[in-house]
Amino acid sequence: MVALDAVRLSGDRDAQARNAMLALSVALLLTAGLSLSHGASEVSLGSLLHVLVSGQAMADQDRLILWEIRLPRMLTGVLVGASLAVAGAVMQGLFRNPLADPGLVGVGAGAGLGAVLAIVLGGLAPVWITQAMGYHLVPLAAFFGGWVSTLLLYRVATRSGRTSVATMLLAGIALGALAGAATGVLVYIADDRQLRDLTFWGLGSLGGASWPKVLAAGPVMALALLAAPFLARGLNGLALGEAAAHHIGLPVQRVKAVAILTVAAATGAAVAVSGGIGFIGIVVPHLLRLATGPDHRFLLVNAGLAGATLLLLADLIARSIITPAELPIGIVTATLGAPVFLWILLRRRGLVDL
């Protein structure tokens, strides 16, 4: 063991990152089990395993709760948590800054505007469109909103290959405000049913999870999650700056385009199904970088695993803290995430070019 470690180049954290991957996978499995078994009607982990192993039929009521309520909710939590964390990691890699988070710099707001547009004005679209799109309309609109705002942000904040953090954050505020204003107009003209829809996801919640929603937004998120690992080499290279990334042989323009699409798809779909869940995208990658380093070959996968785990845990807190009611999950993640964000700022004081 010692000899092996001596052979490995010091400063190479690959092994650490691989161990973390294993540990996070186990954690996610455990949390997913907990998420399935925990709730107003208790289905113990033991009986869940028993059913899985023996293939024995469950009580109808238990099966209904598991299949129709908890499983889609758990899957939504996994996909949304992973998407938010991975979108954060990709965006931070693209902007070469740990403070770039889709939720903070207006991409979430842009995606939200897209979703609100679809919810409120979707009825005005020709019937054949709404029928063809069905549940896909809202996630797709959110994706386009996220894509436009990511593109806009990148164009504004990047000049001759260098991205200014100050410009990025300020442009993010402006974009967010603009999207907020437009969303406000739409809320103003929305009818009562639409208002209820809007309020539900404005606060962020997994409460509305259902199979149709999982099937509509899931593939978009899954696609983004599958694309992300292919960005790893490119994002590692981009840490050197765009020019140097080009000189080590990377197709920089393609990396940037795929990164922007990935962020938009992951953020857009996540926002569409679960609303404004903040801070997962900034806290998860940051903690992982501290633990195992910034190498995106591991960071992106680990962020997905940790983001999913964290969101399931936050959801468990959200639905057990004031039972039988449940707290919107966005409140939980913000309460836990905002202090971590402040802590990042304090640690980096003097390093941010503001």
Add this chain to the structure above:
Amino acid sequence: MLSAKDIRVSLGKTPVLHGISAEALPGEVTVIVGPNGSGKTTLLRALTGDVPFAGQVQLNGKDCARLRPWELAAVRGVLPQASVMAFPFTVAEVVRLGLTAAAHAGRADLVPRALAAVDMEGFSARLYQELSGGQQARVQLARVLVQVWEPVVDGVPRWLFLDEPVASLDIAHQLGVVQLMRAFARRGGGVVAVLHDLNLTAMVADRVWLMDQGRLTGQGRVAEVLTDAALERAYGCPLRVGRLPPQGGWFALPQAAGAA
């Protein structure tokens, strides 16, 4: 061979390079010298495609504009003047980035060897951002070195483009980098570097390009190009060149006004 044909660069409406044509050979160290603002770095950046330019740059007989990034990276390494690094990568991880798209990407053994070449062994586990400016510059050089480790592959020379590689280094490490450049050229590779120090230039250069106000005012051997008159004209201050007795080493001595 590196050949530049009629390179023109403008920043906004201001022309910065006025049609420069020059050649550099593999097996040689070519050094670009000239006063501040003469266009040295801009010329190097045009040669590496980092600024938009008119004209043509050919490397080993191929038009650089037509090569894909990974094809270019296989034959040349580029060290920019200043390197910023986002995120807390360790020194070993930064150097390994040089292998990203290389055909020899699996040669992790080159990382410690390149670090030793720039006198940074023992630093591989340190965080890059915690190093001094000079140490960071040496780590970046090691990253470029692993990318084009063998100066010649299948008979095709590789190239190093270095923008002020010694700018933040102490005298001992300046000499170390000069030796690396010489060794790379001696083994058949091509080196094109921007340097400020005329004496260091004379020590390392097989060929000099003297820049003045966006024009190439001389190219050739050190003794041919760097003459008293040419240097005074370019730098606008009195300079005397001479030779030191033992091996006849070339030197340039600035003549301070008022000094004897």
